[in-house]
Amino acid sequence: MVRIDLISEEMLTNMTSYEKIRMILDGVKDGKIIVLEKGLSPDEEAKLIEATMVEISSDFVGIEMESYPSVDKRSIFSKLFSKPKNPKRITIIGSPNQIKNIEKDRGRISALISEI
């Protein structure tokens, strides 16, 4: 059996970046698949990769993370005068030993999930 934790946008909004990263890494180390309803910000994604690399060892080989590419649909006017919209999108994270990405395109992620 594989345990999947679906984390709502509301719960993520009430967490700090550090709390999100800790929850993800602890969950993956426990063999869980974490699905984030609204994903992480680009800065948090970079921090997650950094934190993952700090903890790499013979027993922990890192994470498999899958999300869609961002799409900036703002008009030229908006691009000039506003910040980019939050590109957070659904994200699935787990151990590389559990998640195998089969195929990915702009609108579809196809992955195999197995027990460790």
Added chain:
Amino acid sequence: MSAWSSIKEKFWSFISKIFGDKKVKIGIYGPPNAGKTTLANKIIKDWTGEELNGVSEIPHETRRVLRKKDISIDVGKSSLKLDIVDTPGLATKLDYHDFLKYDLEEDEAKIRAKEAAEGVIEAIRWLDDLDGVLLVMDATESPYTQVNITVIGNMEARKLPLLIVANKIDLPTAKPLKIMEAFPQHTVIPISALKGENIETLYKSIYDHFR
């Protein structure tokens, strides 16, 4: 940095912009074995005659950030002064067993994995100190990797210029069009860093994007 140093830096940056002597720090990013160091070497060799680093088919050959300062790229009558920052390949996973396939001893493979992890951390920290990024993708591979998505997301959030380099177009399985379809909001320049194919177009685009 003190407030006075910050004011001084901003003042000189403003003066440099006015008199056209601007220098930009450009990071070369991408997944392992996309050809980042081959591209860095090609740029540096073309404009200074030197080389920066060795290349290898074993992933994570570059495990420290290397910076080459004051490269002047000439395009027509104009020129752009760059610092090229070659970064280790970004990854979300690192298993020392993967290096054993390349005939490394177990101890060597473990050390390589540890150094590669440190290199990824260093590369991510450098994102805060750059003026722009050349994101190198292997045109024979799927462009939808999390590393590509994360780097592009970070550059968009920071509003910094990004140029995507679709490398290895000399190989018969290369599909640079797939990269263009994946990231239509960004400029994609197909090249072969190894063979120098379309490199002049890249230099022109570097000048246009980062000046």
